[in-house]
Amino acid sequence: MADIPELTSLDQATPQELTEIIAELEKYRERLVNDTLSMAQRAKIMKAQALAHLEPNLAQIDSTLQALRERQVAKTNGN
Template identity: 50%
Template structure:
């Protein structure tokens, strides 16, 4: 028997969440590195560049936190360790 909650939100697997976390971490690192490289070439200070980049990094960090919370909810035995 399927509840309406099951049809509204498809179930994701631990592997899918783990893969998303990995991809977001890679994206965050690449975004930071490429932005800093471009800023260096444009002779923009690292401080100014990071100030402009911070809102986007905060969004990525929030998404990562949410994914990690979902992963912890799916794997409570590993979260307790």
């Protein structure tokens, strides 16, 4: 997630900056899942087992994405 621009505060982020942050976080999430499943397959670990270990991280990412989307909507609507 080092590619995501550092902001002093997300409250200061413009809707465009939030769009970019959301896109980068979505790419990171997808890459994390794909890489984990690829490594699990090579290690002959069941997909369900690999995803179970990954689930806490995915839940945190999904929660962050939801918060960012809500903030983006609020900024777009002028709040």
